Amino acid sequence: MEADRPTRSPGEAGAAMLAPTGGRKLGDRVYGALKSAITQGEYPPESKLPGEHELSAKFGVSRPILRDALGRLREEGLIYSRQGSGSFVRAQRPTSPVLAFAPVGTIADLYRCYEFRLSIEADGAYFAALRRDKASLARLAEALNLLSDATKHRHHREDADFMFHRAVSEAANNHYYTSALDALRQHIAVGMHLHGQTLMGPGPQLERVFEEHQRIYLDIEAGNSDAAREAMRRHLEGSRDRLFGGQMVDLALARD
Numbered sequence: 001m002e003a004d005r006p007t008r009s010p011g012e013a014g015a016a017m018l019a020p021t022g023g024r025k026l027g028d029r030v031y032g033a034l035k036s037a038i039t040q041g042e043y044p045p046e047s048k049l050p051g052e053h054e055l056s057a058k059f060g061v062s063r064p065i066l067r068d069a070l071g072r073l074r075e076e077g078l079i080y081s082r083q084g085s086g087s088f089v090r091a092q093r094p095t096s097p098v099l100a101f102a103p104v105g106t107i108a109d110l111y112r113c114y115e116f117r118l119s120i121e122a123d124g125a126y127f128a129a130l131r132r133d134k135a136s137l138a139r140l141a142e143a144l145n146l147l148s149d150a151t152k153h154r155h156h157r158e159d160a161d162f163m164f165h166r167a168v169s170e171a172a173n174n175h176y177y178t179s180a181l182d183a184l185r186q187h188i189a190v191g192m193h194l195h196g197q198t199l200m201g202p203g204p205q206l207e208r209v210f211e212e213h214q215r216i217y218l219d220i221e222a223g224n225s226d227a228a229r230e231a232m233r234r235h236l237e238g239s240r241d242r243l244f245g246g247q248m249v250d251l252a253l254a255r256d
Contacts, residue, residue, distance in 0.1 A: 030059050031069035038078050038089055045091035075163050083138040113187045114240040120180055125232035128171035129225040136171035137221055143167050144217050151210040156196035164213055195243045
């Protein structure tokens with residue numbers, strides 16, 4: 001008869017998955033191990049993940065590496081944070097067809113992306129201010145804190161930037177906004193990367209962009225829906241204008 005096999009806790013299973021895997025970054029391996037444990041049900045929906053200290057010890061990594069992995073899981077919607085309580089596994093919706101857009105191929109496409117974002121994200125901020133709750137405000141505050149820390153260190157974190165905008169869409173409690181942003185993620189990443197490069201000069205550009213995000217958060221937190229919509233519009237228009245040097249792209253001439 002086959003001997004009983006010892007059972008392993010989710011943390012032990014995750015640590016076992018961290019065996020050397022060539023040139024992969026350690027943070028990628030931590031992220032992969034946690035994601036696998038979540039998707040395989042080792043951490044059930046709405047269960048609390050072990051604390052950062054415990055996970056860092058089990059995976060044998062530093063807290064910053066662990067936090068980066070947790071941040072990626074939050075961006076993907078696999079976990080969420082409750083202020084002062086830790087990280088929890090988010091219940092997943094049934095699988096459905098994924099919305100997708102053609103990749104960014106030209107400068108005109110990048111301009112089109114900003115134009116579309118101005119349409120959906122400004123209204124998303126409006127509804128976020130009307131429908132925000134403690135959980136959605138906590139997600140926004142978490143992303144804002146990451147942006148604040150990056151700004152102090154003269155760094156632009158594209159992941160935290162996207163995390164903030166996605167948290168606004170979640171606060172609107174309308175999954176169409178969030179689905180559209182997820183489908184646009186790679187397109188937005190191109191714009192955020194290029195925009196981030198324009199902020200690295202000697203002027204207070206990084207601080208100005210952080211203040212734009214902070215203004216959006218404060219208006220949503222206060223329930224000022226019209227102000228939140230206008231703050232999001234000003235932020236996106238500012239990002240577009242910084243990237244394009246204030247020049248308009250004539251989309252009537254830029255045909256596919």
